[in-house]
Every structure is written in C-alpha cells, then in structure tokens.
Amino acid sequence: MYHNKVSRRAAAAFLLLSRLGRMVLPLAGVGAALAAPDPADPEVLARVTFPNQRAFRDAVKKFRLEVVRILAFEKPDGPVTALVLMRTTALTFVKQDPLARVEIVAEPPTDPADVPRVGKGNRFADPHSLPEGQGILRKGR
Amino acid sequence: MADTYYNVVEIESALQNLATNYSGLSTRIPLPNLTAERRASSALKISSGYGHPKGTVLLLGGAHGREWGSSEILLGFAIDLLRAFVAKGSLTYGSKTFPRDEIQGLLHAIDIVVFPLINPDGMNFSHATDGAVVGGWRKNRQPFGSAIGVDLNRNFDFVWDFRQTMMSDVAWTSDDPNDDFYFGTAPFSEPETRNVKFLLDAIPDIRWVVDIHSASESILYNWGTGTDDSTDPSKNFRNAAWDQQRGESATGYTEYIPPGDLSTALTLSNQMKTAIAAVRGTSYAVKQSFDLYAVTGTSDDYAYSRHWVSCTPKVQAFVIEFGKKFRPLWPEMQQIIGEISAGLFAFCSAVREQPRGSSEC
Numbered sequence: 210m211y212h213n214k215v216s217r218r219a220a221a222a223f224l225l226l227s228r229l230g231r232m233v234l235p236l237a238g239v240g241a242a243l244a245a246p247d248p249a250d251p252e253v254l255a256r257v258t259f260p261n262q263r264a265f266r267d268a269v270k271k272f273r274l275e276v277v278r279i280l281a282f283e284k285p286d287g288p289v290t291a292l293v294l295m296r297t298t299a300l301t302f303v304k305q306d307p308l309a310r311v312e313i314v315a316e317p318p319t320d321p322a323d324v325p326r327v328g329k330g331n332r333f334a335d336p337h338s339l340p341e342g343q344g345i346l347r348k349g350r
Numbered sequence: 351m352a353d354t355y356y357n358v359v360e361i362e363s364a365l366q367n368l369a370t371n372y373s374g375l376s377t378r379i380p381l382p383n384l385t386a387e388r389r390a391s392s393a394l395k396i397s398s399g400y401g402h403p404k405g406t407v408l409l410l411g412g413a414h415g416r417e418w419g420s421s422e423i424l425l426g427f428a429i430d431l432l433r434a435f436v437a438k439g440s441l442t443y444g445s446k447t448f449p450r451d452e453i454q455g456l457l458h459a460i461d462i463v464v465f466p467l468i469n470p471d472g473m474n475f476s477h478a479t480d481g482a483v484v485g486g487w488r489k490n491r492q493p494f495g496s497a498i499g500v501d502l503n504r505n506f507d508f509v510w511d512f513r514q515t516m517m518s519d520v521a522w523t524s525d526d527p528n529d530d531f532y533f534g535t536a537p538f539s540e541p542e543t544r545n546v547k548f549l550l551d552a553i554p555d556i557r558w559v560v561d562i563h564s565a566s567e568s569i570l571y572n573w574g575t576g577t578d579d580s581t582d583p584s585k586n587f588r589n590a591a592w593d594q595q596r597g598e599s600a601t602g603y604t605e606y607i608p609p610g611d612l613s614t615a616l617t618l619s620n621q622m623k624t625a626i627a628a629v630r631g632t633s634y635a636v637k638q639s640f641d642l643y644a645v646t647g648t649s650d651d652y653a654y655s656r657h658w659v660s661c662t663p664k665v666q667a668f669v670i671e672f673g674k675k676f677r678p679l680w681p682e683m684q685q686i687i688g689e690i691s692a693g694l695f696a697f698c699s700a701v702r703e704q705p706r707g708s709s710e711c
Contacts, residue, residue: 252485254675262642275485275530276522278566278671279641285599289642292566294485315484315675325418325677327477328354333363339371340356340364340422342430343688344441349450 250296254315256280257303258290264308265289272299353680357477358389358470361412361421365394365466368425372432375399379463382548383541385471386492391545393465394428395553398435398457405557406461407698408549410649413502413542413561415472416486418677419686420562424466427691431457443692444629452699459702463549463556468542469502486676488530490542497527500534503563504645506546506652507537509575509587509596515646516575520597522643533647546649550656550665558618558701559653559667560694565676567634569622569693570669571615572607572654574639575646579604580612587655597644605640614666614704618697622670625696629689639669668697 254277259265262282269276275294282289292314295303303309318324332338356364369378379393397404409427411420434441434453441448467473471491480486489499504510504523510533512521524531538544550556572578575587575596585592586606595601607615619636626634639645650667657664672690673682 252483254484265642276643278568279643280566280635282642291642317484318482323679324481325679325683326354326481327357327418328352328360329357331359331363332352332356333360333367336367336370338364339367340425340429342426342428342433343684343691344426344430344434344443346430346433346437346439346441348437348439 250298251317252294252296253300253313253317255293255295255300255303256290256312256314257293258288258310259308260288261286262289265291268303268306268309269293272303274299274303355418355477355677355680355683356422356425358467358474361425361467362390362392362470364425365392365464368394368428368432372396372436375432375435375457376428379549379552381465381545383544385469385541386490387471387474389470389474391465391467391470391542393463393549395461395463396428396431396457397461400458403555404459404461405701406463406553406555407558407560407701408463408465408553408556408653409694410465410468410546410559410561412467412473413469413649414488414563415469415474415476415490416480416488416676417564418473418476419564419672419683421466421473422683423562423672423687423690423694424464426687427694428462428464428466430691431462431695441695443688446625446628446692448692448695448699453695456695456699456702460698461555462698463553465546465549468546472499472502480677484675489532490540492534492540494527497532499527499532500540501529501531502540502542503561503649504531504533504647505538505540505543506647506649508647508652508655510537510647512646515587515593516596516644517594517598517601520644521646523646537647543649550653550662554663556653557663557665558697559650559665560697561649561667561669562690563669563671565673566671567632567674568671569619569634569636570639570650570671571619571636572611572639572651572667573605574648574651575644576603576605576640578607578612578638578640580607580609582606586658588658597640611664611666615668618666618700618704619668621696621700622668622693626689626693629692630685632689634670634693 277292381391476487509515653665653667
C-alpha cells in the first residue's frame with residue numbers, strides 16, 4: 210500500500226508541526242474534493258476513536274477527515290468514535306497519532322469481482338417488467 | 351434480473367411500470383422541477399382508496415449520489431406491498447413475517463408515497479465514476495463556476511443560514527461550493543429539494559417521512575441542531591435569541607421537542623429497529639440526529655419543523671442509514687433491501703396506532 214511507503218520521519222514531523230498548529234495535510238478541505246478520485250491517493254473508510262471531543266475535532270481539521278457519522282461518544286467529554294473518509298496519506302498520519310485508534314472499514318477494491326456494478330440499457334423498457342422485492346409472498350395467509 | 355444496481359433510467363421506468371401494472375392501487379406523480387441536467391423525476395402514490403382522510407407516509411431515497419441502493423430499497427418495498435395486497439398474502443423477510451391481515455390493514459389505514467430518486471444527476475454521475483472508489487459523489491450536479499453541486503440534504507429551509515443560526519464551526523454544513531456539504535445559494539435553491547417540498551405541500555395528509563441514506567446502520571430521529579429537550583419550549587429553532595449558540599451543548603442550547611413527539615419518535619424508531627433485527631440479526635442503532643456535529647437544512651428536520659412555521663399538519667420524520675458502506679456488492683445489497691423493507695413495513699404498520707398531531711400555529 211502507498212501509505213506504507215511514507216516515511217515514519219515525515220509522519221512524525223507532520224504530527225509535531227500539526228500539534229503546533231503550523232501545518233495541515235495538503236489535501237482537499239474537510240468534506241471537500243475528496244469526491245475527486247485520485248488513484249495515487251485513494252480514499253478509505255475508517256472507524257476512528259479519539260479519547261475526547263477536542264482531540265477528535267482537532268484531528269478532523271488537521272487530517273482533513275470527512276465525517277460520515279459519529280458512531281458513539283461519551284458525555285461530557287469521553288471517547289469519540291466516528292466513521293470517516295480519508296485519503297490514504299492521511300491514514301498514515303492518523304495511525305501515527307498516539308491518541309487515535311483506527312480500524313479500516315473499506316478500501317478501494319482491487320479485484321474486479323469486488324466492484325459493484327450498475328445495469329446497462331433499460332431492463333424495464335417492457336412496460337410489464339417490474340422491479341424485484343426481497344419479500345417472500347405466501348398467498349392467502 | 352442481473353446482479354446489478356438499477357441505473358437512473360431504469361429507476362424511472364420501474365416506477366412508471368408499477369403505476370401502469372397496479373393502476374388501481376398506484377398513481378405516478380410527475381414532479382414539477384427538472385434537474386440541472388434536465389432529468390425529470392416522479393413519485394408513486396400507493397393507496398387502496400378506502401377511507402378519507404388518511405395519513406400518508408412519504409418515503410424518500412437517492413438524495414446522495416454515492417449512496418447506491420436506496421432507490422432499489424424503495425422500489426422493492428413498493429412492489430412487495432402491491433403484490434401482497436393484491437394477492438391477499440403474507441410477506442416474509444428472513445425470520446420476519448408480516449401476516450396478510452397486517453398488510454391489508456396497513457393499506458386500508460394509510461397511503462404511501464414513494465420518491466425513490468431525489469437526485470438522478472448525482473446518482474448517474476456516481477454510477478459512472480464511483481464503482482471502484484470508497485467515497486464518491488454526494489451532491490447534485492448544479493454548476494457554480496468551476497465548482498459543481500449542492501448537498502441536497504443541507505438545502506432544505508430549516509436553519510439553512512448556519513452562519514446566522516449556529517455557533518461557528520459546529521455545523522456539518524458549508525458555504526463553499528467546493529465542499530461536499532455545500533448548502534446552496536438559498537433554501538430550496540435546488541430543483542431536487544423543491545420536488546420534495548412540492549410533495550409535502552401538495553399532499554397535506556403526509557404525517558410521516560422516512561428518508562433513506564447510508565451507511566452507518568442507524569435510525570435517526572429529530573432534531574439535528576441540538577440535544578432534544580422537552581422541558582424548555584423557549585429553546586427552539588425559531589427563537590433568534592439563541593442565534594449563533596445552537597449546535598454546542600456548552601452554550602446551554604437544547605432543541606425543544608414536545609414529550610409526546612419524542613415518545614412517538616422513539617417508539618417508531620424502535621419498531622423499525624426490531625423488525626430489521628428480526629430479518630437476520632443486524633442491530634441498527636437508534637439515535638437522535640444531533641451528535642458532536644450539528645446538521646442544518648436537512649429533509650427530516652424541515653419536514654418536522656413545518657407545522658411550527660407554516661401552520662401545516664405535523665409531520666414526524668426519520669432517517670434510516672442502511673449498511674456499512676456506500677455501495678455494497680449486490681448480493682449484500684439484496685439482504686439489506688430485505689432488512690429495510692421489513693423496517694418500513696413495521697413503521698407503516700405502527701403509525702396506524704399513532705396520534706396524528708395538528709399544527710402548532
């Protein structure tokens with residue numbers, strides 16, 4: 210994986226500077242432009258946990274995390290677990306952060322069999338063709 | 351059918367075919383606003399014709415392009431309901447069965463409107479570009495110079511102007527057109543959100559809304575702007591004294607929800623959770639929309655807020671976030687369609703027992 214090639218020294222330097230508020234990842238903005246696919250730096254979906262809200266919010270800004278959903282947080286200021294999208298480069302840095310726990314939920318598929326597909330043409334061009342439900346119908350019961 | 355998602359042309363054709371083949375029970379509702387790429391949208395009203403006035407459930411899908419599958423869920427739910435009602439049969443999803451009498455009673459008591467694809471432009475773009483990526487395209491395809499797209503679920507007229515109404519940096523919303531959460535140029539600036547508003551305006555019997563999204567296996571209820579509280583009615587989204595303090599618990603702001611509405615929200619959410627779990631054991635979390643990040647301009651909060659600001663009947667609204675990722679492989683998506691269909695059947699069955707609130711005006 211690309212992120213394994215990023216040097217630990219660079220990651221440590223980034224973390225130091227980011228804690229000093231001097232640097233953020235040179236990526237697209239929070240929730241921004243992650244939508245533009247970059248094969249060299251693909252997105253991953255990850256479950257991240259930080260020990261408190263401030264650490265989490267700081268990480269969102271520093272690492273340009275796109276928060277998909279807060280999964281859990283303990284009031285008033287306990288651990289925060291969230292589902293986030295991030296670039297692979299950002300994942301490298303988050304993994305280096307001693308405050309963070311990271312679990313990858315989804316990575317870009319490498320096997321074509323793992324790529325979801327969309328139908329071609331129109332399977333409902335025949336006006337009698339109907340969509341499929343998943344319920345099993347039992348008549349008269 | 352092949353093991354693939356439906357493309358946007360197929361979704362519209364499938365909806366038309368349901369209306370044609372079940373013409374006694376269903377009617378296609380053409381929606382008035384074309385998208386930026388000139389696509390037309392439709393909804394489907396399912397009604398047994400018995401009784402009037404009846405409450406109506408509005409089911410929404412496909413607001414975010416990258417969240418494939420919500421249209422298929424709603425079309426699958428619609429065909430199952432129509433087949434079972436006509437055949438006077440029962441429906442089974444995994445370990446969960448809805449008996450004949452429940453299905454007959456459901457459609458005798460309520461009408462259902464299905465709008466399966468709010469954002470056909472965004473979905474079409476995502477279909478073309480997102481198969482092999484993890485994230486993907488969320489917004490519609492409205493151009494703004496070099497930027498493209500509005501997050502439709504930030505464009506509804508509910509505390510839309512977050513700079514004015516919310517504490518800074520707490521809203522999960524943006525006024526930057528390059529951002530995935532861009533809220534648009536004005537409330538209802540987008541044709542897609544105006545189509546949803548059209549349905550709410552045109553069908554005054556709508557009392558419940560469920561908006562289908564992904565992907566966090568959760569069921570969300572109002573509000574998204576502050577922690578729900580039933581003790582202080584002065585803390586509410588209309589009270590300008592709380593402007594720029596919403597969305598942050600430390601300011602003391604909470605969002606008022608009458609205790610009866612909160613009870614109803616929890617009851618209906620848990621009915622869905624129980625039915626979903628009964629299919630194959632998947633446990634969906636029931637949560638309030640507000641969490642560490644507030645949300646503004648969302649469909650569910652707009653629908654629920656209307657009866658305070660425009661003297662319309664009360665609508666209680668929910669969001670289901672299905673699945674664990676935006677685009678499951680089709681075999682897994684089929685399982686999810688079964689789960690969420692069961693949740694929606696349980697919801698529609700349960701709302702028959704709920705009081706139908708009136709305007710707060």
